[in-house]
Amino acid sequence: MTDLATQEDLDSRLERYRTELTGYCYRMLGSAFEAEDAVQDTMVRAWRAHEKFEGRSSLRSWLYRIATNVCLDMLSAGNRRARPMDLSAATPVAEARLTTRPELTWLEPVPDGRVLASVADPAETAVERETIRLAFVAALQHLPPKQRAVLILREVLAWKAAEVAELLGTTVASVNSALQRARATLAESAPATTDATDPLDAEQQALLERYVAAFESYDMEALTALLHDDAKFSMPPYDLWLQGHDDIVGWMLGVGAVCRGSKLVRTTANGQPAFAHYHPSDDGTGYTAWSLQVIEVRDGRIAGIDNFLDTERWFPLFDLPRRL
Template sequence: MTDTTTIDPLAELERYRVELTGYCYRMLGSSFEAEDAVQDTMVRAWRALEKFEGRSSLRSWLYRIATNVCLDQLNAGNRRARPMDLTEPQHHATAVLKERAEPTWLEPVPDGRVLPDTAGPEQTALARESVRLAFMAALQHLPPKQRAVLILREVLAWRAQEVAELLDTTVASVNSALQRARATLAAADIREADPAEPADEEQQKLLAAYVEAFEGYDMARLTALLHDDAVLSMPPYDLWLRGHREITGWMLGTGAGCRGSLLVPTVANGTPAFAQYRPTSTRGRYEPWALQVLEISGGRIVEITSFLDTARWFPLFGLPLHLER
């Protein structure tokens, strides 16, 4: 009996889209540039598919193409940052909102776009950790090839020989690049964060308390949830504040327009996040204001990144463009 089953080449390529997007996002720091890079990779692969000789796996071949696409972009000088990488913290009473032009900012990303289903909890935890904003910001300090080596070796668990073949270099060169990359990340002193655990009852209580405190604009209760040196930043502005007194002072002053907001839960960069909607002049109607990405450590909130360009982020995260209550 003849097997008439045929393999759809396009479907075979599409199997790798999510993990390739995760790789390109870690390389580029931009969710939109990552998707463009993967699309470019798919187009190049499709056009060259007949010439693919199978000397490596299809997956390795796609990663080679994607790496070249990313390196081309990074060699053009693109580098993403957070406000904390560019300026000193300000005092809430004298803080000035200064917007910086694109491309500047490290961008958020929905988990589903970059985190494929994995075999177990350890792999899931590593994948989430590797797209945290703090880790992503540290990656931006690595030269492009060191960045690729570290992601392939430490995050994706490729063997040194496989990475050497992908980058057309030697195992010794790969090991040397990995050692230098590790030293750079160690110097960055990335703060450890509690993993996002939807089944963790204590974490869910903390997030519920945050929603109640923020929506009720209860600064005393919010202070109790924040770490003493918690950080608030608001891209595309380079302003950032450190310490719960500065954060609550800002919210009661310049940021007082957030009073009466509603928060809708979502996830971003492997961590809890909320879509913030502020009330409008029309009673019961709320408009997008920020995508808040939270980091938690030791059972308290250590960082709130409020991405204010909601016209970009809310559609990407599948969030409604207004709420009626």
């Protein structure tokens, strides 16, 4: 019974850090599924090696050291995940072609609840949400893995340079140098800013309600009024992306006209508003899953609509039904 009680206590102590570790691994890897795999691997390694843990650092620091090594091993192949706009220029709607790329190409969405730990400080909450945005995580992918780890630990999680040096088995000078290089790289590909949406204010709530009404009624004039002139529209796993409300509406009225009559259901992803998009069923008895839409809001209008089409992966992850 004593051994069982000790095991249950260890399991409970490890589980306390699962959400924040998943957020860390997601920022490192850009994949919700790989992040969960990395955290599970971290927990197994910690459980097996716990008797060797000498308590010279906190359990949290020890877990982050293990998680960092797991992520660095996973990133050793050199692959970095991206958004369509990281790979090519925008395509005019008249030249649009749908070409798929392998799953491992794409930055993946993640449910807020899987990666956002509960913290009391509103400023910390704001940083957490800001740094899981698709645009921010995509920018992180431009960094070499160790620089990525340093920047996340120092800038996002607010670790001291000495703590990061101990975790990585290096010097404070090396950590500071890596952080400077990481900042310089990010400055060259700085992610566009978006409005804070936690919680949604009355104006943002009204904007999203108008978006749902315009989309469900397929009112392209109303939709255009909600979009920034340079709004972006993407559809992974297709590498096509469009920019500007004229091309977006042109797509919606052309190939995208199959979306007419759809329904949207609110959810959240990457600290941003999101919708489960359902198409009318072929048999006319309801609606079937079509995409997960992640919405970027800037200065009171919609700046981006990212449509993730692999609903067999995304809807179960977000606890969304496949049919309405």
